[in-house]
Amino acid sequence: MKRLIQKGLMFGNLIEVSSPALVSRYNRALKHLTGKTTALSDFHIDISGYSPEVGDELGDHLYLNPNGVNRQFILLTTEQKTAPHLNAKFSTSRALLRRFIEVNEPQLFALTAHDAVVGELDNSVFELSTPERLFDIRKITVHADTTREHVASAEKLAGLITRFREEEDAWWDDVLIAQMIGLAKETGDVTRNPIRLNDVSTEQGNFWTDHFGGLYVFRDVEHPAAIAVADKARLGKLPLRYVFDLGDRNQIAHFLELNDLVEPIVKARNVDASAILRQKMDFILVDAAATLGHDLGGANRQDLRKLAQRLGAALPEEFKALGDLARWAEGGGDWPRISSQHPAYFYTLRAAPGPDRDIVNQLLAELSPLDVRQLFICHKQLFYRTYAGWSDAKKGFVADFLEREYQVDKAGARAELFGPEPGMEEPKAPQDDIVARVGPWGAVRRGR
Incomplete structure (x- = not known):
């Protein structure tokens, strides 16, 4: 590290x-x-x-x-x-x-x-003795004060001042006056310089937690579900009808599509889709080369192209599929059909604009872990755990790339990859419709 x-x-x-x-x-x-x-x-x-x-x-x-x-x-x-x-x-x-x-x-x-x-x-x-307890968390509020409780003392002093002004005999209440003087020495003149911290709250609707092996909870969407990083069977009973784990690729893909949480990179507005896809291909190639023991010292884009030619049939399926998609985006190839079972599928997506953009991109990073740039940006804890197990050659290549290509303009890189920062508007309330009643992963299907 x-x-x-x-x-x-x-x-x-x-x-x-x-x-x-x-x-x-x-x-x-x-x-x-x-x-x-x-x-x-x-x-x-x-x-x-x-x-x-x-x-x-x-x-x-x-x-x-x-x-x-x-x-x-x-x-x-x-x-x-x-x-x-x-x-x-x-x-x-x-x-x-x-x-x-x-x-x-x-x-x-x-x-x-x-x-x-x-x-x-x-x-x-x-x-949190059980995963079910997570669903008792709805509202989170920030409470704060100084170690000497200046805020609480100021509120108490403000109350005493109100009493002093409103009670008819307050001028002769020596105890009240002594309390006011004592608190004023700690807080200062709260009538001119009030000390007050506004509590800030948020509704925790859709969130990720590191507890229980990692869990993504989407309960404030039209079709709620939970997605476990580990085996979903270990979670026990949850107050949601649908619970998946990372092995349920079809169901996760359908969930993301039904709730309009993702968009194909090649259809995203104002992005160079081909450049993004080819960068993902480089990361996949580096992983394959490092696994096979190839030297990556100082490798640039031209060196990686030569390496891809040498690997030939040993190239990963993710690399080949993204290459086909990049050629289509550049206008030089046919549209490749990449199903949700294909290992490249989640590499072709990014989160749709909206308040859940960051958590969805984090989930996509879990589902496409060879894209080390997205993993680093969207899920640093997983990046650090994964990094510890890499070969020294891959560690060096990735660290050099991130320093060179990401550190110099973090905001610009994030905007290019994922679009503008999500707004602060409240998510829409879930709607009751036929899909919600029948079940989005049951009888009702929707074409890709």
């Missing part, structure tokens, strides 16, 4: 904590939340305040996320909003934390000048 770290492909954009004042605030917050402290004099934190170095020191990388639910967080600076979210257990966590910081940025900027802000992503579920 050292190669990835050196190239900024792992633990990139983390916030450095090195000043004694910030370390002291972090320790005060850590003690407040967990009862523990760190002896480190410098470390790095993500958007939630989690530090991989502190996790190593404590021997617990879930020290801010006990049981993997109700994520706690520590904010030392509003700059954390641009940091990644490491060890995420739910796909919704980072966006929610970032929105909380942006909504309360002026207040957080003032509060973090003197103290750390601590809080929790509260979903009212405290343990």
Whole structure:
């Protein structure tokens, strides 16, 4: 992993904590939340305040996320909003934390000048003993305060001020006045500079979770389903009629199509489909070459073309099918029929525009793991696990490519591959129709 770290492909954009004042605030917050402290004099934190170095020191990388639910967080600076979210257990966590910081940025900027802000992503579920418990999570709300409870004290002071103004004999209430003076020393003048953090909430309808081997839950679509990364039989009974795993390629393909969650790359607007497909072919070729022990040192596009010629019949089926599709996109070939059972099928798709774009692209990355660029962008946790098992030649090629082609313009690369960022509009409510009643994977069929 050292190669990835050196190239900024792992633990990139983390916030450095090195000043004694910030370390002291972090320790005060850590003690407040967990009862523990760190002896480190410098470390790095993500958007939630989690530090991989502190996790190593404590021997617990879930020290801010006990049981993997109700994520706690520590904010030392509003700059954390641009940091990644490491060890995420739910796909919704980072966006929610970032929105909380942006909504309360002026207040957080003032509060973090003197103290750390601590809080929790509260979903009212405290343990996930069974997969069925995931469906009890509906609304997640961010609650926060400083370690010295400035926000709570300010709310209490505001209430006392109201009493003082409205109660007829308040001028002679020495206890009330003493309480106001004591709280004002902590909070300042809340009448002129009110201290208040707005709670931010989200409805967790469609989401991915790392629990139970990985699970994609789509319950706020027209035809709901869950898709397990591991064997679906291990999940037991779920409150959804349809549950698939990654081996159910036909059913997953039909689910994605019925809910209008994907579009063919060759039909997407304003993209160079041929260039995207040929880049996917390069990644597939690199995997095949590395598996067969070919040298990939410093390989460029011309070297890969020669390598493809040498491999000949040993070329993977994914490579051949994408080549046919690329030739069609360039106007020089016939339309290739690629069914959902073909290993290349999910390489030909991308998520349709909409609020579920990122989670769908993450699912497609699971279904087309040889496209290492999409895997890195859309599912970093799986990328890092997969990377650890690659040959050194493949590690070197992929790390060099990502540094050269992705790091220099992340936003541009994402826009080219996946389209504009999804909007914030609420998803449409599911509709009742004949397909929903009969069953989208039963009697009713729809041509591809």
